[in-house]
Amino acid sequence: MSDRGMLAVVSGFSGAGKGTLMKRLLEKYDCYALSVSATTRAPRDGEEHGREYFFHTKEEFEELILQDALIEYAKYVDNYYGTPKSYVEKQLEAGKDVILEIEIQGALKVKEKLPDTLLLFVTPPSAEELKRRLEGRGTETPEVIASRLRRASEEAKAMPLYDYILVNDDLETCVDQMHEIIQSQHNTVANNTSFIEKITDEVSVFAKGE
Ligand code: ADP
Ligand code: 5GP
Numbered sequence: 001m002s003d004r005g006m007l008a009v010v011s012g013f014s015g016a017g018k019g020t021l022m023k024r025l026l027e028k029y030d031c032y033a034l035s036v037s038a039t040t041r042a043p044r045d046g047e048e049h050g051r052e053y054f055f056h057t058k059e060e061f062e063e064l065i066l067q068d069a070l071i072e073y074a075k076y077v078d079n080y081y082g083t084p085k086s087y088v089e090k091q092l093e094a095g096k097d098v099i100l101e102i103e104i105q106g107a108l109k110v111k112e113k114l115p116d117t118l119l120l121f122v123t124p125p126s127a128e129e130l131k132r133r134l135e136g137r138g139t140e141t142p143e144v145i146a147s148r149l150r151r152a153s154e155e156a157k158a159m160p161l162y163d164y165i166l167v168n169d170d171l172e173t174c175v176d177q178m179h180e181i182i183q184s185q186h187n188t189v190a191n192n193t194s195f196i197e198k199i200t201d202e203v204s205v206f207a208k209g210e
Helices: 018-028 058-066 085-093 104-113 127-137 142-161 171-187 190-208
Strands: 007-012 032-034 037-039 053-055 070-076 079-084 097-101 118-123 164-167
Touching: 007 018, 007 104, 007 171, 018 032, 018 097, 018 171, 037 058, 058 070, 058 079, 070 085, 070 104, 079 085, 079 104, 085 097, 097 104, 097 171, 104 142, 118 142, 118 171, 127 142, 164 171, 171 190
Parallel strands: 007 097, 007 118, 032 097, 037 053, 118 164
Antiparallel strands: 037 079, 070 079
16 A cells, blocks of 8 residues: 555634644644644734744745745735645655645645545534634634634535535544544545556466466
8 A cells, every 4th residue: 555645635614623623633643744834924822933834924925935835825814824845745755644724725726736635624513603612712803703704604615625524513523533534545446556556466467377
């Protein structure tokens, strides 16, 4: 079977619990690497450059675009966000399953470039719970919360383009489901064409012996 890691994209409404899920997934299982994105948004309290994001000015970000250093980038509520290429490639090569926690436009661009990418969409059990989580997190102003909720209504329309929907109700259940889905992709026929060719060739020896 292939030693290369899988690429999985996790998207979902702001406040759905993506960050919380990612943190728990990485604590619980050691086969994953989480890509750290570049962004022009300001750090939230407690966020560190190089850990949650690489924080850049608009000019620095535009330079990354010019250098073709990003797999994809998108604008989300007035800021740029993008996925640095080199880290993702290195981790996949090392056999890690790499997760990109990115919004929908970026997710679709990645799928177009790399069609084997698995697209996962995380949602809370209800819209009411989404609002409660976003307000409860207390990291955005009421105006930003309102624009993120408006954006959620647009984002919902893209859910049918994803491969799997994950309802983040009980956190541990959702983390385990995500792990099982990603791991099962290692066994798809599409991801094992070299192995299939090899074993087909090997067993053909038996037919010749008849
Ligand atoms: P996102 O990264 O999708 O914007 P966060 O991970 O920041 O979302 O979660 C938003 C809020 O919801 C946080 O306050 C977090 O603690 C809470 N939260 C996340 N998952 C759950 C869950 N399964 N049940 C209840 N609250 C949750
Ligand atoms: P936040 O500001 O809440 O950290 O992120 C806002 C949105 O940007 C989230 O939907 C998050 O998934 C998305 N995002 C984070 N990094 C990237 C990235 O590298 N590319 C794209 N396209 N979206 C990203």
